Amino acid sequence: MAKIKYYYDTDSCRYERVQVSKWEIFLNVAGIVVLASLFGVLFTFLYTKFHKSDKELELAREVEELKSYYQLINKKLDESDKVLASLQERDDKVYRVIFAADPIPKEVRIAGAGGTEKYSDLLQKGLQAEKLILNTLQKVDMLKRKMYVQSKSYDEIMQMAKSKEDRLARIPAIQPISNKELTRLSSGFGMRFHPIFGGAQFHPGIDFAAPHGTPIYATADGEVVVANNNFGGYGNEIQIKHSEDYTTLYAHLSRFNVRLGQKVKRGECIGYVGSTGFSTAPHLHYEVIYKGEKVNPVYYFYNDLSPEQYDKILELASRQNRSLGAVDSRNVKIQE
Known part of the structure; x- marks a missing residue:
């Protein structure tokens, strides 16, 4: 009530x-x-x-875990980018300097990565961690771009290295016979007394006195362009064309170990010491021809001699001693 x-x-x-x-x-x-x-x-x-259900709580935990993984991935990407930056610096300041190549411009290394428009599909989904995911994808794309440019740079350097190695291999750089004790050089480049014609004449190469049959070696990579058997002048003669600039000549051989047109490598045996042509004793007459002019071969023995040995052979080659064979004064460039 x-x-x-x-x-x-x-x-x-x-x-x-x-x-x-x-x-x-x-x-x-x-x-x-x-x-x-x-x-x-x-x-x-x-x-x-x-108050969330168990399923919602589980999904929330997964989202947080994914965020932490994305953050870890971002950290690893930053570390990888630092390593790549070190490689890029070494590439520009060391490798490309060695081969006289220009450094790669910064705009080339980072070009083509693109902006956020390439992720328009992702942006339209309105994801909760959109900014974090977008940042990660951009870092991945930038790293991929930098790695691609760096790999192409290394390919270019490899080609330059191979090219330079080939050029170096085609420059005369060793003695044409074994002469470790430096006792076989008998006549140097320049004015020398000729044993057959008498008087001082220009000697366009150097002579190595050696026993009959001593092996003779190619002083650089190249192709045999002359392999003549005759009884005058240089006698049995080999010429090897190494490049557009360099040719070497080996005279008075007893016999050949190569044929015309054969490709040879530096240090390969091409023939044997003899005394053919205008020669007074077994020896090798050796010439270096640079751009059509005969130059002092002794300047091209640096590859198999120590600095002390090189100084000694320069001194030995400068002595006014007797040549042992023919003189061919065509296209001679005096460098003494």
Whole structure:
């Protein structure tokens, strides 16, 4: 039973009974219902927001793990980029300097990586870790680009190395016979007394006195362009063309160990010492021809001699001693 309520009327100085209409009762009830509904909605919202199911909790943990992995990948990418930067610096300041090649411009090393527009599909998905994922992909693409440019640079350097190695192999650089003790050089380049014609004549090569049959070696890589058997002048003669600049000549041989047109390597036996042609004793007459001019061969013995031996052979070659064979003064360039 509802309690009866009274109020004090000051005009009549009496307690009067409170009269409540049905409309007021309805409004009171409706207010209570609305308030209860609001509390219910608020409770449901807070519950769903702060209370997650086991599946949601598991997915949240996976998202956090993925973020940590992306951060780790970013760290590894930064470390890899530092290593690559070191290789790029070594490439520009060491390798390309050795081969007289220009360094690769910075804009070439980083060109073609592209901007964020290439990730438009990803951006449209509105991923939670969008910025982190986008940053990682950009780093990967940039690293791939730099690695590609660096690999092409190494390919270019390899080609330059092979080319330079081939050029060096085609420059005369050793003595044509075994002469470790430096005792076989009998006549140097320049004015010498000729044993057959008499008087001083220009000697366009150097002579190595050696026993008959001593092996003779190619002083650089090349192709045999002359292998003549004759009884005048240089006698049995071999010429090897090493490049557009260099040719070497070997005269007075007893016999050949190569044929015309054969490719030879530095240090390969091409024939044997003899005394054919205008010769007074078994020896090798050796010439170096540079761009069509005969130059002092002794300057091309640096590859198999120590600095002390090289100085000694220069001194021996400068002595005014007797030549042992023919003189051919065509296209001679005096370098003494």
